[in-house]
Amino acid sequence: MFSEKLFRWYADYGRRLPWRGIDNPYYIWLSEIILQQTRIEQGRAYYEHFVATYPTVEDLAKASEEQVLKSWQGLGYYSRARNLHTAARHVAFDLGGRFPDRYEDILALKGVGRYTAAAIASFAFRLPYPVIDGNVYRFVSRLYGIFTPIGTDKAYDEFERLLLNVMDYRRPDIFNQAMMDFGSLCCKPVSPDCADCIFRQECFAHKEGKVEVLPVKQAPVIIQERYLYYMDIRWHESDGERLLVHQRQAGDIWQGLYEFPLLETTSPIKEDCLAERLREFLAESMGCPPESLMVGSRLRHQLTHRTIIAQFVGANYTSRPPKWPDNCRPVSWEEMKSLPISRLIDRYLSKM
Ligand code: SF4
Incomplete structure (x- = not known):
């Protein structure tokens, strides 16, 4: 039931993005690394530049680190670009250019965490791994009333277990994209669209008046x-x-x-x-x-x-x-x- 409702919403309102509806794991990986800590509007131009400049993982591997950093200039978090380059060299030179297709092997790539590995595994290979980004944390914590502080390994485990129970295993790619979009477009951080939300009948936060409280965040880091x-x-x-x-x-x-x-x-x-x-x-x-x-x-x-x-x-x-x-x-x-x-x-x- 949950997936059916979500899929209907996604068919009407889901975002059409250049890295969606494709199964090239290299392009999906590029998009996911670029979009970490980056707004979609800004990330789109970088994604298009990388795909045009380095159309294959071998092209990226053969570029110098300085060329890759220059392509990355303005995105910040430059360790992402260096890790991307190191992992591209590993795929191109050690794995014969074949992108890994098992979750554990994707996770072993430099700079790839659980979130990115789940995104590549589900979008490119339709493997049933839930993708849990900030949007999914917010939506799920409000819907099910989860007060565990987000962003920790403990929270990731807890949310992952729950999502594995409601995920549609036939289309984990669509399920994950729909979850991310629903959190981003409907269950927004401020002023979520509760009045028009398809889940308002069952939503814990809406019924209990906890929308402003959830998700619970960790104490801020001292600047x-x-x-x-x-x-x-x-x-x-x-x-x-x-x-x-x-x-x-x-x-x-x-x-x-x-x-x-x-x-x-x-x-x-x-x-x-x-x-x-x-x-x-x-x-x-x-x-x-x-x-x-x-x-x-x-x-x-x-x-x-x-x-x-x-x-x-x-x-x-x-x-x-x-x-x-x-x-x-x-x-x-x-x-x-x-x-x-x-x-x-x-x-x-x-x-x-
Ligand atoms: S009712 Fe409001 S808080 Fe609950 S899932 Fe929908 S948008 Fe989010």
């Missing part, structure tokens, strides 16, 4: 502040202007992306001694102080668990400095444009 002072260092050589770029290393945000050399602090440097401190930093790390220094305005940039407060500082040298910090190198403007950069650096460059 950490980081202060980044970026040095936009430039000088002229015989064939044009050079600027210094820094490539971020493993173990922190934006791994592998390019930015400017920086000084990072855990609290803001006082305005009245900022220029002096930056001049000292440059003299030490570049082997001599800059000819001129211009401290720009601050940019606030929000990441999931961090607030970045960035200040960009223009530093001009009359000629190539004697040295520079580790993991930095001089580039021309042309080369800079081809390098993968974070959205923060992109924001700064687009204002120039």
Whole structure:
């Protein structure tokens, strides 16, 4: 009964998306990784770009990491792009280009969790694994009155058991897509359409007045502040202007992306001694102080668990400095444009 009602609703109101109604596991996997933490409208353009640029898993595997990061630029959470690339290389080079078709083998791919494995297994291979994203958590917790805090392994197990009991095993792909759409379009986070909802007679939250309370969320993570002072260092050589770029290393945000050399602090440097401190930093790390220094305005940039407060500082040298910090190198403007950069650096460059 539950599936029948849901399927009727889905036939009328379900979203038509380019990665639906196909059974190519590579394309489905691309869409699922791109759509994690990303709105559908934004993700669609990236999906279309990836499918056009890397039409097969071998094409993605053969691309360099820098090319993949450049394609990903602007989506954030760059570890997803690196994991995508690593997994593509594994499928192309170790598995002979054949995408795994068992849930456990899909789950073993780098960057693939239970949600993504269930999506690929059910959409591409019609295997009966429930897909549980934020929309499904919300809809199911309200419908059945589940107060377990969502987003934990315990909650995933509990919701999965319940969904396995109501899923239509003949069409797990349609069941999962309909559940996600119903949570997104009808059982919305704010002001759900309870008056027109096909499940309002049996819905626990609607009957008990708990719509605003469910789903129960975990305590929020404390947001950490980081202060980044970026040095936009430039000088002229015989064939044009050079600027210094820094490539971020493993173990922190934006791994592998390019930015400017920086000084990072855990609290803001006082305005009245900022220029002096930056001049000292440059003299030490570049082997001599800059000819001129211009401290720009601050940019606030929000990441999931961090607030970045960035200040960009223009530093001009009359000629190539004697040295520079580790993991930095001089580039021309042309080369800079081809390098993968974070959205923060992109924001700064687009204002120039
Ligand atoms: S009645 Fe309201 S809260 Fe319950 S499932 Fe429908 S939209 Fe969601």
